[in-house]
Amino acid sequence: MAASVTTSAPLGRWPASERPMGIGIMLPLLDGGAFGGQPRFKDILEMAQTVEACGFDGIWMPDHFIFRHEANNRTPQGIWEAFTTIAAVAAQVPRISIGVLVTCLGWRNPGIVAKMAENIDEISDGRFILGVGAGWHQPEYEMFQLPWDHRFGRFKDSISIINPLLRTGQADYEGEFFSATEALNLPGGPRRAEGGPPILVGTNGPKTMRLAAQFADAWNSDWHHDPSTVLPRLIELDKACKDVGRDPQTMVRTSGSNVALPGYLGRRANPIEGTNEQIAEQIAAFREIGLRHWVAGLDPCNSAKIEEFSKVIEILDRS
Amino acid sequence: MRHRPLKIGIMLPESEREMAGETGGWKDQLAMTQKTEELGFDSVWFCDHLLMKVPGNEPQGAWEAWSMLAALAACTERIELGPFVSCTAYRNPALTAKIAETVDEISNGRLILGIGSGWAEPEYKAFGFPFDHRASRFEEALTIITSLIRTGHVDFEGEYYSAIDCDLRPRGPRPEGMPIMVGTFSGERMMKLTAQHADHWNIWAAVSGNRAETTKPLMEKMDAICESVGRDPKTLERSAAVLVDLENPYGRPGQNVPSLTGTPQEIADECKRYAEIGVSHLQFYPDPCTVEGIEKLAPVLEILDQA
Numbered sequence: 071m072a073a074s075v076t077t078s079a080p081l082g083r084w085p086a087s088e089r090p091m092g093i094g095i096m097l098p099l100l101d102g103g104a105f106g107g108q109p110r111f112k113d114i115l116e117m118a119q120t121v122e123a124c125g126f127d128g129i130w131m132p133d134h135f136i137f138r139h140e141a142n143n144r145t146p147q148g149i150w151e152a153f154t155t156i157a158a159v160a161a162q163v164p165r166i167s168i169g170v171l172v173t174c175l176g177w178r179n180p181g182i183v184a185k186m187a188e189n190i191d192e193i194s195d196g197r198f199i200l201g202v203g204a205g206w207h208q209p210e211y212e213m214f215q216l217p218w219d220h221r222f223g224r225f226k227d228s229i230s231i232i233n234p235l236l237r238t239g240q241a242d243y244e245g246e247f248f249s250a251t252e253a254l255n256l257p258g259g260p261r262r263a264e265g266g267p268p269i270l271v272g273t274n275g276p277k278t279m280r281l282a283a284q285f286a287d288a289w290n291s292d293w294h295h296d297p298s299t300v301l302p303r304l305i306e307l308d309k310a311c312k313d314v315g316r317d318p319q320t321m322v323r324t325s326g327s328n329v330a331l332p333g334y335l336g337r338r339a340n341p342i343e344g345t346n347e348q349i350a351e352q353i354a355a356f357r358e359i360g361l362r363h364w365v366a367g368l369d370p371c372n373s374a375k376i377e378e379f380s381k382v383i384e385i386l387d388r389s
Numbered sequence: 390m391r392h393r394p395l396k397i398g399i400m401l402p403e404s405e406r407e408m409a410g411e412t413g414g415w416k417d418q419l420a421m422t423q424k425t426e427e428l429g430f431d432s433v434w435f436c437d438h439l440l441m442k443v444p445g446n447e448p449q450g451a452w453e454a455w456s457m458l459a460a461l462a463a464c465t466e467r468i469e470l471g472p473f474v475s476c477t478a479y480r481n482p483a484l485t486a487k488i489a490e491t492v493d494e495i496s497n498g499r500l501i502l503g504i505g506s507g508w509a510e511p512e513y514k515a516f517g518f519p520f521d522h523r524a525s526r527f528e529e530a531l532t533i534i535t536s537l538i539r540t541g542h543v544d545f546e547g548e549y550y551s552a553i554d555c556d557l558r559p560r561g562p563r564p565e566g567m568p569i570m571v572g573t574f575s576g577e578r579m580m581k582l583t584a585q586h587a588d589h590w591n592i593w594a595a596v597s598g599n600r601a602e603t604t605k606p607l608m609e610k611m612d613a614i615c616e617s618v619g620r621d622p623k624t625l626e627r628s629a630a631v632l633v634d635l636e637n638p639y640g641r642p643g644q645n646v647p648s649l650t651g652t653p654q655e656i657a658d659e660c661k662r663y664a665e666i667g668v669s670h671l672q673f674y675p676d677p678c679t680v681e682g683i684e685k686l687a688p689v690l691e692i693l694d695q696a
Contacts, residue, residue, distance in 0.1 A: 101559055108559045111494045115463070135487060136556060148558025151484070151491040154459035158495045161419075161460035181439060181516035182479060185453040192452070193415045193460045213555040214483045249517040254440050256450020257405050257412050 081362060083261070083268040083287045084322040085167050085197075086128050088192060091357040093383055094128030095121045095376060096171065096326065099155065101148040103338045104371040108148060111158065111290045113372070116388030118159045118374040122166040124380035128199070129163070130171040130365055131156055139207035149204035153186045160194035163341040171290065171326075171365065172272040175228035176205055177216050180248050183228070184235035184255050191259035200236070201290060202229060223247055225280055229271075233285040236266035248313075270324065274303055288322035293367060295340050296352065297359045300325050303321040304359065325356065326365030329382075332373050340370040350385035357386075393693050394664035398432030399425045400473060400630065400674040400684055404451040406440055409639045415460070417680075422461045424680050426468045428687045429694075432501070433461065434473035434672050442511035443643040446552070455488050464691035470496055473630070473672060474503035474572035474591065477530035478518050481531035483552040485530070486537035489574035503591060504505065504534065524578045525549065531571070538566035570628065575607060577614070584615045589626040592684040594674065597629050599649045601662035604629055609664050623670050628670035629663060635685050638676040648676065653688035660693055 080086045097117050100107040109117075120127050133152035138144045152170050157221060160168050163333060166189075173183065183200075191198040204225040205211070211218040227245030234241040235255040243250050271282035272290040282289050291303050304323060311318040328338035329349060342352045356364045368375055401418055402408040408417060422433050437454035442459035452470045462470055470492070475485060485504070506527035507513065513520040531549035536543035537557040544554050547634070570589035573579040574596050583590045586617040590611060597604040608627065615622040632641065633656065649659055663671055675682040 109614055111491075136558060146556040146558055147555070148560075150559065151487045152494065154455055154488050154491045157456035157459040158463035158492075161415075161463045177481065177484065179479060179516055179518065182453065185439060186456045189453040189456040194455065195415075212553055215551040215553060215555075216481065216482060251515055251517070253515040254448055257414070257452065258446070302626065350514065361688065 078362065081322050082320060083265060084362065085127075087298050087363075089127065089387065091361050092127030092363040093386075094167075094326075094363060095126055095130070096129050096130045096365050096371075097121075097154070097366045098371045099131055099150045100134070102337070103147070104369040105337060106335065106370060111150070111155070114155060115148070115159055115162055115299065115372070116373050117376060118163045118168075120376045122163050124363065124377060125168065126364065126380070126383070128167040128169060128365070129159065130169050130201070133170050133173040135177075135210045135214050137207060138213070143324055144209070151308055153190065156198075157190050157193055159253045160190055160197065165197075167199055168194060169270070170201050170202035172201035172270065173209070174205035175202050175232075176221055176224040177214075180228040180231035181235065181241075181250060181253055184232045185251070187232075187236060187267055188255055189260045191261060196260040196267075198267040199270055199288070200230070200232075200267050201270040204278065212346060220247065220279060221358075225278065229285045230280055233269065238265075268322075270322070272379065276306055276310065279307055283307070283310040283314045283316050283321065284340055286321075288324055288362075290365075291325040293326050293338075293340070295327065295342065297355050300356070300361070301359060311356075322362045323360060324363040324365065325354070325361060326367055327356070328367040329379065331368055331378060335368050335370050337369045341369060346385055348387060349382045352383070353386050354389050392695065393690070394661055395662065395668060396431035396670040397690060397693070398469070398670065398672045399430055400436070400672050400678070401433045402678040403436045403454065403457070404438060404449040405465045407678055409679050409682070411539055412597075415457075419458060419461065419464055420680055421683055422465060422468075426465050428493040428683065429690055430468065430473065430683075431670070432469040432672070433505070434682050435461075437479065437528060438509060439479070439512040440515050441509060446642045449642070455492065458500075459492050459495055462492055462499065463485055465496070465499075467499075469499045469501055471501035471503045471570065474505040474570065476507035477504055477527050477534070478507045478513065478523065478633045481556070482530035482533040482550050483537060483543070483555050484571075485532045486557055489538065490557055490561045492565060494566045496665045498567070499564040500567045501570050501589065502534075502538065502567050503570045503572055504531070508574075514528075522549070524576075524582075526606060527579070530580060531586055535569055538569060554650035568626070570626075573650050575610070580611055580614050581618060582627065584611065584618050584620050587625065591672075592627070592629045594632045595646050598646050600629050601659060601666050601668070604663065604668065605633065605666045608668070626670070628672060629668050630672040632674050632676065634676050635682055635684065641676060650665060653686075653692055656686070657689045660689065
């Protein structure tokens with residue numbers, strides 16, 4: 071990497087990077103997503119190994135149970151379960167950060183989520199990042215009979231239990247939707263003394279931002295074509311931090327963009343596109359607004375395309 | 390090899406202090422699993438507990454079963470793996486099916502899906518799960534899980550669990566899914582559900598007494614239940630967990646039946662008696678449960694393999 075590039079020190083529990091803004095790759099688990107057809111586990115593992123070999127800063131995977139879009143004639147699109155896939159990849163890929171972007175907190179008991187996070191942190195020797203959100207794709211709620219109502223309230227109860235289970239190893243909380251009574255998160259993983267793996271909240275809503283300010287290490291503002299749509303949310307985030315008495319500088323800010331590579335399948339909407347230099351320039355604009363980590367949603371996404379994209383990041387690193 | 394009269398698996402020490410007084414972390418679980426595979430055992434098993442509380446003992450946390458099994462599946466090539474057993478009260482049943490299918494994919498078709506209704510009330514209380522109507526809840530969960538695993542689809546509206554026009558996609562390496570094993574105590578209702586719906590029935594050590602002789606009446610009871618629901622008893626695979634004490638056992642909190650113990654020849658002879666009464670798979674829970682403990686059981690396999 072060029073000498074001109076500044077590194078970034080750890081911010082709280084968030085890992086250090088050799089880049090001022092770390093670069094993560096979203097892996098496609100979905101049938102008919104950016105991979106093309108259905109990625110098998112061996113394809114996912116190969117992509118993850120390529121992400122690590124290319125020197126990126128993070129592997130991310132989404133948490134969904136199924137997709138069924140009206141626009142796609144309600145044809146079900148399958149997807150692998152996130153936590154077990156991440157656990158298996160973490161056991162085989164030795165160095166890079168690996169996270170879920172994001173798990174929906176209404177879908178699993180919060181104690182189970184905290185225990186899985188602790189367990190994957192143990193398997194990865196302290197490389198897991200727990201991204202959480204409230205969910206949005208209604209058809210999977212219907213099919214799996216997950217509660218669509220009170221998503222904010224369920225999120226609030228859940229993160230109020232997960233946060234102390236990871237930070238201190240115990241939780242006592244009585245909520246409307248989830249409760250824990252003298253619950254212990256044992257055994258502790260490799261980062262128990264420092265409060266466990268980082269928690270990232272994915273949200274653009276002011277109410278959930280306040281919960282992020284209260285409970286999370288990091289915040290993610292999903293997919294953006296350019297930084298102009300992130301900027302107003304950064305202001306909201308600062309306000310949310312101040313509302314709960316938190317120094318905004320301690321919050322890790324992240325977002326992502328879809329990126330069209332040659333052979334674009336049209337599976338990831340509204341992408342950054344152009345020559346390698348033009349794409350690098352557009353990513354640099356996210357770095358300039360002070361994001362600590364940025365996630366690429368590549369389309370198409372496979373091992374060869376991840377390698378191709380690393381050429382873009384070489385240009386970014388020199389700029 | 391392969392005159393082996395029944396499969397022999399190893400249960401890993403999932404809870405704190407179960408590895409001869411130590412807590413086995415990921416590297417220990419991996420080392421034990423790889424040793425199990427290397428020595429020619431047939432399977433590894435991981436209990437699905439959240440927090441064990443035995444009166445008079447410190448609370449014992451446990452690693453989360455499915456993330457551990459997924460990672461172990463990625464690091465092995467031959468042996469079968471299974472939760473022992475996944476409690477259907479702890480996860481949405483359609484999600485349990487999805488998790489199982491994903492781990493079957495990761496392992497390339499080596500998962501045995503062990504499920505049960507759960508029993509350890511303190512962990513239900515700690516994490517806010519309902520402890521009432523466990524068999525009724527299990528019955529509904531079983532309906533959803535078996536249908537999704539075997540057909541990839543379910544449409545079921547129950548009192549406790551529902552899944553509406555729900556698809557299990559993608560499918561793993563086995564088009565009709567992995568075998569479904571139900572773990573029960575000796576209660577008639579759970580045994581009947583097993584006879585009606587499961588591929589495989591598992592009997593817990595404390596119920597079977599760690600001996601073929603005391604397991605036999607349970608086998609006969611299950612045969613009768615199978616016949617009463619119109620199932621050929623021979624089509625239900627049977628396995629039994631066996632606590633095996635080696636030299637210098639650490640001891641198990643709350644254990645209420647004597648372990649199997651003896652020379653490798655004596656343990657192998659008992660295994661043969663299990664095979665004779667129709668048990669096709671045993672899950673050994675060695676004490677001490679360590680790499681060395683697993684190694685000490687390898688001579689049992691050698692004897693069994695000599696026809």
